[in-house]
């Protein structure tokens with residue numbers, strides 16, 4: 206069984222997230238997702254996620270392409286998470302291109318293109334101004 210692991214906050218789940226997860230899942234047989242804790246997101250992005258860690262886990266777990274989730278507490282522990290989950294492939298969006306190459310000694314590392322035109326940060330702005338979000342393709 207080929208195990209895929211990926212990481213992210215997945216706050217205000219949108220099609221960019223879903224497409225990334227579906228493409229990651231398609232690279233193997235089992236997809237594990239490390240979901241950033243609220244505090245890790247504060248460290249990464251300088252703000253707390255809109256949805257709590259618990260809610261983001263429940264939402265991700267409801268997706269048919271996601272087999273398992275766990276909480277990612279620290280970016281520094283990525284190697285340990287990969288090994289604990291026996292992952293064969295680490296998949297990340299290409300906004301992280303090159304950042305996780307050090308793990309190529311324990312698993313394959315793949316960066317997938319991001320979906321253009323949508324991000325949680327833009328989304329928050331759009332919601333407060335009542336503007337629709339339309340993403341092409343897919």
Ligand code: C2G
Nearest residue numbers: 212213214215216221222225241297298319320323
């Ligand atoms: N993503 C995407 N297209 C978008 C937005 C996001 O493909 N328009 C991808 C990102 O590249 C990432 C995943 O969806 O692989 C989750 O995105 P975020 O929740 O923004 O995750 P991030 O904060 O990048 O966390 O350990 C590293 C991380 O915790 C990554």
